[in-house]
Amino acid sequence: MYEAIVLDLGGVVVDFDPRSFLMERLCNESRENQVFDLVFGSKLWQELDAGLITRAEANRQIMEQAREQGLAFETQAILDDWPQMLHTRRRTVELMKQLKKQGYALYYLSNIAPDTLDMIKERDFWRLFTGGLASCEVQINKPDPRIYQEFLRRTGLSSDSIVFVDDNKANVQAAFEQGIAGIHYKGYNSFVKALGACGIHLKEPLVSRSTKE
Structure with missing residues (x-):
């Protein structure tokens, strides 16, 4: 028993459904996939969950990569707003x-x-x-x-x-x-x-x- x-x-x-959240916010499948990989699907996100890195440091590294890919605006918006899905x-x-x-x-x-x-x-x-x-x-x-x-x-x-x-x-x-x-x-x-x-x-x-x- x-x-x-x-x-x-x-x-x-x-x-907690990042894919749906990104779909609602970005309305562009290509960008949705790119931002997902940068944020929720990243090694940095796994390190956050494991308590191996601070939120501030993870966000800094994510934004650095986002700027390199021309996704700074979209990524920053997601980093700011994602807790709203919880x-x-x-x-x-x-x-x-x-x-x-x-x-x-x-x-x-x-x-x-x-x-x-x-x-x-x-x-x-x-x-x-x-x-x-x-x-x-x-x-x-x-x-x-x-x-x-x-x-x-x-x-x-x-x-x-x-x-x-x-x-x-x-x-x-x-x-x-x-x-x-x-x-x-x-x-x-x-x-x-x-x-x-x-x-x-x-x-x-x-x-x-x-x-x-």
């Missing part, structure tokens, strides 16, 4: 409340930079978590197997007592290789069904369909 649900943050509890997924939060009410402990395991983590911690849903681990705290990003091992060590949970939920399939696969059951998050409804397949059934109806995810 599972005793805890471990959630990724971006893409599960809060919105909307709380209300339906997920309601589900979290129900799971907690039914006795499941909630944890987080997320690739996230220190300043973004601080921002997310200010949200009301944060109190629902018993604990967790952020990549920036250990300088290791998913899907590196060491971060799953460190998570288990810090929380004292056993690998067979938890279900891990992530919108990145590679991260779910890496968890599985550590003996952790995983759910590849593709949307709210499929998430609820996947929980049911794990024997985790919601006992009460949740929010209406019209409520934002």
